[in-house]
Structure formats: C-alpha cells, structure tokens
Amino acid sequence: MISFTAVCKRYPGGVEALKDVSFTVADREMVLVTGHSGAGKTTLLKLMAAIERPTSGSVVINGQNVGTLRRRAIPFLRRNLGLIFEDHKLLFDRNAFDNVVLPLNIVGYDSREAARRVRAALDKVGLLHKERAYPITLSGGEQRRLAIARAIVHRPAMLLADDPTGNVDAEHARELGDLFRSFHQVGVTVVIATHDALLAQHLASRAIALRSGGIVPEFPRT
Amino acid sequence: MRTWLTQHARTLAATCARFARSRMASLLNIAVIGIALALPVGGYVILGTLQHLARTHGSTPQLSVFLALDASGDDAAAVRDRLKRHASVLKFSFVPRDQALRELKASAGLADVVDSLQHNPLPDAFVVDARDGGAGNLQNMREEFRKWPKVAHVQLDTAWATRLDALLRLGKLVVLLLAAALGIAMVAVTFNTIRLQILTQREEIEVSRLIGATDPFIRRPFLYYGAVLGAFGGLAAWALVWAGAYVLNHSLTEIGQIYGASLNLRRLTPEESTGIVLFSTWLCWLGAWLSVQQHLVAVDPV
Numbered sequence: 001m002i003s004f005t006a007v008c009k010r011y012p013g014g015v016e017a018l019k020d021v022s023f024t025v026a027d028r029e030m031v032l033v034t035g036h037s038g039a040g041k042t043t044l045l046k047l048m049a050a051i052e053r054p055t056s057g058s059v060v061i062n063g064q065n066v067g068t069l070r071r072r073a074i075p076f077l078r079r080n081l082g083l084i085f086e087d088h089k090l091l092f093d094r095n096a097f098d099n100v101v102l103p104l105n106i107v108g109y110d111s112r113e114a115a116r117r118v119r120a121a122l123d124k125v126g127l128l129h130k131e132r133a134y135p136i137t138l139s140g141g142e143q144r145r146l147a148i149a150r151a152i153v154h155r156p157a158m159l160l161a162d163d164p165t166g167n168v169d170a171e172h173a174r175e176l177g178d179l180f181r182s183f184h185q186v187g188v189t190v191v192i193a194t195h196d197a198l199l200a201q202h203l204a205s206r207a208i209a210l211r212s213g214g215i216v217p218e219f220p221r222t
Numbered sequence: 223m224r225t226w227l228t229q230h231a232r233t234l235a236a237t238c239a240r241f242a243r244s245r246m247a248s249l250l251n252i253a254v255i256g257i258a259l260a261l262p263v264g265g266y267v268i269l270g271t272l273q274h275l276a277r278t279h280g281s282t283p284q285l286s287v288f289l290a291l292d293a294s295g296d297d298a299a300a301v302r303d304r305l306k307r308h309a310s311v312l313k314f315s316f317v318p319r320d321q322a323l324r325e326l327k328a329s330a331g332l333a334d335v336v337d338s339l340q341h342n343p344l345p346d347a348f349v350v351d352a353r354d355g356g357a358g359n360l361q362n363m364r365e366e367f368r369k370w371p372k373v374a375h376v377q378l379d380t381a382w383a384t385r386l387d388a389l390l391r392l393g394k395l396v397v398l399l400l401a402a403a404l405g406i407a408m409v410a411v412t413f414n415t416i417r418l419q420i421l422t423q424r425e426e427i428e429v430s431r432l433i434g435a436t437d438p439f440i441r442r443p444f445l446y447y448g449a450v451l452g453a454f455g456g457l458a459a460w461a462l463v464w465a466g467a468y469v470l471n472h473s474l475t476e477i478g479q480i481y482g483a484s485l486n487l488r489r490l491t492p493e494e495s496t497g498i499v500l501f502s503t504w505l506c507w508l509g510a511w512l513s514v515q516q517h518l519v520a521v522d523p524v
C-alpha cells in the first residue's frame with residue numbers, strides 16, 4: 001500500500017512542486033496520476049522511490065516511511081519497485097539483453113536463471129527478437145517497451161511508470177496501456193503518471209488529478 | 223554467502239574483461255606502476271648487495287690494543303687471557319715490541335731513523351679482529367678495552383667502516399624517500415584512472431543506483447580494478463628488477479673475475495617478491511578507494 005499524508009515538496013530554489021498532497025493506493029490497485037506538464041507528477045513518483053525526500057508530510061510504502069529511510073536501506077526499497085523513467089534511462093553502450101539484465105545482476109542472480117527471466121520479460125513486451133539490438137537502433141516505442149522490460153524483469157510487486165507513452169503514437173499508446181493492464185491483472189500495483197488523456201480514457205481506472213502541485217478534488221457525480 | 227561469492231567472482235571476471243577491452247591503456251598503466259615500483263626495489267637490491275659485500279669482502283675491522291711501555295710479560299699474558307675469553311673477538315695476534323721495531327725498520331726509508339734511536343719507543347700490541355664489523359660495536363669494544371690494566375691506547379680503524387656505514391645509511395634514506403614519493407605517485411595514478419572510469423560510467427552508475435544497487439556493489443568493480451592494476455604492476459616491477467639484475471650480473475661477473483672477487487646482485491627472496499606484489503596491490507587499491515570516495519558522491523542522486 002502507498003499512502004501520502006500532507007506531503008509537501010519544495011525544491012531547492014523555492015519551487016513548490018507538491019502542496020499538501022494526501023491519498024492512498026491499495027495493493028493490487030491501478031491508479032493514474034494525471035495533470036499538465038509541471039503539475040508535479042514526476043515529483044510524486046520520485047518521492048515513492050526515495051529519489052527525492054519530502055519537505056514535510058509522510059510517504060509510507062508497505063508500512064515503511066520512505067521519506068525518512070536511511071540511505072543504506074534505499075536500494076532494498078527500490079528492488080521491490082519497478083521503475084519506468086520519463087527519459088527511460090536506457091544504457092546506450094549495451095544491447096537490449098544487457099540493459100534488461102541489470103536489475104538481476106544487482107541482486108546477484110545465477111546467470112542461467114537471469115537469462116531465462118530476461119527473455120521472458122523481453123517476450124512480454126514483444127522485443128524477444130531484438131535482444132541483441134542496441135537501444136539506439138530501436139524506435140521510440142520500442143525503447144519505451146525495453147524500459148518496461150527492465151522494470152518488470154525482477155517481478156516487482158509495484159510498478160511506477162512516469163509518462164510511459166510520451167512520444168508514442170495513439171495506437172502504440174493503447175498497446176502499452178494494455179500491457180500495464182495485464183500487469184495489473186496478475187496482481188501488480190500499478191501507478192502511471194501521464195498527461196495523455198487518451199491513455200487515461202483507455203485505462204479507465206481511478207485517477208489522481210494534480211494541478212500546480214495540489215490534488216484536484218473529485219466532483220461528486222450527478 | 224553463495225550470491226556474495228558469485229558477485230565477487232563476477233566482478234573479478236568483469237574486471238579482467240575490462241583490462242582486455244582497454245588493452246593499451248591498461249598496459250600503459252601497468253608499465254607506469256611497474257617502473258615506479260621497480261626504482262626503489264632496484265635501489266633496495268643494490269644497497270643489500272653493497273651491504274653484503276661490505277660485510278664479507280671489506281677488510282675485517284681491526285682494533286690495535288697498545289700496552290703501556292712499562293707493561294711486563296705477565297701483564298701482556300693477562301690481556302691475552304681476557305681477549306681469548308671475549309665474545310666479540312674473532313681472533314687476535316700479538317705483536318711484541320721488538321718485532322714491531324723490526325717491521326718498522328724494514329719498511330721503506332726508515333732504517334736510519336730506527337737505528338738512531340737509543341731505545342725501542344714502541345709498546346707491545348695486540349691486533350684484534352672483531353666478530354661483528356658494525357661501527358657501533360667496534361666503538362663499544364674500544365671503550366671496554368681501554369679500561370683494562372696496562373692498556374695505554376686502543377686504536378681502531380673505523381674510518382673506513384664508519385664512512386661506508388654512513389654511505390649505506392644515506393643510500394637507505396634515499397631509497398626510502400624515493401619509495402615514498404613513487405608510492406604517492408602510484409596512488410595518484412590509480413586515483414586518476416578510476417576518476418576517468420567513473421566519469422565515463424556516470425550513466426551506468428546513476429541507473430544502477432536508481433534500480434537498487436547498493437554502494438558496495440557500485441564501488442566494487444572500481445576497487446577490483448585498482449587492486450588488479452596494483453597486482454599486475456607489482457609483477458611488472460618484479461620482472462623489471464629481475465631482468466635488470468640478470469643483465470647487470472653478466473657484466474658484474476666479468477668485472478669480479480678481474481679483481482678475483484665474486485660480484486653478484488642479490489636476488490629477491492620469495493617473501494620479498496610476494497611482499498612487493500601485495501604492497502603494490504594495496505597501494506593501488508587505496509588509490510581506487512580514495513577516488514571512489516571522492517567521485518561517487520558526485521554521482522549520487524539522493
């Protein structure tokens with residue numbers, strides 16, 4: 001479970017990226033974080049992965065206060081998460097296989113088991129035939145999918161995706177949406193930050209709408 | 223434990239792969255470290271050889287113990303007894319005053335002078351060979367002997383030994399300073415090499431951190447690289463010294479034959495060789511460690 005309580009985040013320099021944000025995400029739930037560029041979506045996800053620390057308020061994930069986590073404990077938090085970054089952060093000096101195997105090497109998997117899992121992950125995102133390809137030779141959509149494969153290869157219980165359909169055409173965006181839904185269906189908690197209204201509409205799950213760092217209250221339906 | 227071992231084995235394999243990939247740069251690094259280490263080690267070998275030569279071939283250190291002019295035969299016998307029992311005395315010979323005068327007379331151009339003397343001005347004397355030729359030891363023996371009854375004067379020929387001793391001590395100091403300076407250079411070389419590696423692998427480090435790599439995991443390949451660099455550098459230094467000694471010994475043997483002495487640079491013992499490689503490994507590891515401490519913080523996203 002993810003729970004934010006009165007979270008504020010002020011960056012050095014004075015920008016208030018999040019103001020008094022409170023919400024919870026249940027286990028196995030799929031949630032969208034929506035809002036325009038600069039609304040604070042990325043900041044929200046970074047707080048969950050302890051990439052940034054809240055200025056005030058508490059960020060609790062599975063009973064652990066992430067905001068006050070000791071530095072040495074942070075890697076072990078991140079190993080339980082699947083992170084998909086806005087700029088996907090692929091390594092361009094190695095092929096698809098070696099990109100995806102990285103999280104397994106960090107944990108120290110046996111290499112045969114690791115290879116099996118990497119191929120399963122690549123297969124899941126439809127890139128099995130490209131395992132020897134370098135990221136630079138992949139299309140924008142393929143790079144996105146490669147980043148997803150790296151995020152799921154260690155089978156995390158929670159997937160945090162930051163704008164996973166940026167620079168991807170509508171049809172591919174829908175495919176990616178289906179991919180996330182399939183993870184959700186096998187019991188993974190999924191949080192997707194997006195400004196893509198089509199994707200939001202396609203997924204039709206609960207949305208946390210941000211505007212200038214605050215949560216937009218849901219209007220009761222009439 | 224298993225995963226821990228695999229991680230280390232994997233890092234070692236990856237480190238060797240990295241050496242193989244950047245063969246030229248790695249070889250140059252190893253050469254720099256090998257030469258830096260070979261200089262003081264070579265100096266150490268030469269010093270050790272000189273010391274050995276000084277002990278075995280140098281004129282055995284001698285003391286001359288002169289008795290008082292009025293010493294009787296019994297007094298001389300008493301001194302002889304004491305010398306016989308003394309632990310530091312290797313051997314000694316007695317030079318009676320008459321014999322001393324005869325020798326003096328025989329030596330060039332002094333016959334007239336000696337003949338003109340009314341009576342023999344020379345005392346009885348013992349010439350003593352010391353067991354240990356260290357300058358300090360000779361001084362001690364001298365102090366002791368001169369307190370004996372009827373001993374008028376003890377003269378020791380330490381000038382040569384003292385001078386050599388001082389020279390060797392100076393040489394040792396030079397080698398030590400050289401070793402310190404080049405040790406620092408070795409640390410600096412590794413420090414810089416690792417700094418460049420961290421710079422070129424910035425992205426990989428950052429991504430690894432973001433997906434759950436611990437600090438030790440990120441540090442490990444760099445520390446391994448440093449240690450392996452040091453080990454190879456140490457081996458290179460050993461090989462250089464060995465080759466140098468081999469080449470020099472060839473010509474040294476010829477020179478030695480001319481003077482009828484056996485001149486040979488001493489070999490490094492297995493303990494010394496292992497020590498050199500271990501020390502080099504440690505130094506380069508230290509350089510890598512310092513570099514990692516300094517530069518990994520800069521890549522830290524949190």
Ligand SMILES: Nc1ncnc2c1ncn2[C@@H]1O[C@H](COP(=O)(O)OP(=O)(O)O)[C@@H](O)[C@H]1O
Binds near residue numbers: 035
């Ligand atoms: N590292 C940072 N330092 C300073 N300001 C930042 C930093 N990251 C984001 N911001 C600011 O915080 C606000 C929210 O940014 P962000 O969370 O990236 O929004 P979004 O992902 O919704 O576009 C923006 O005004 C942005 O300029």
Ligand SMILES: [Mg+2]
Binds near residue numbers: 038041086162163
């Ligand atoms: Mg963003």
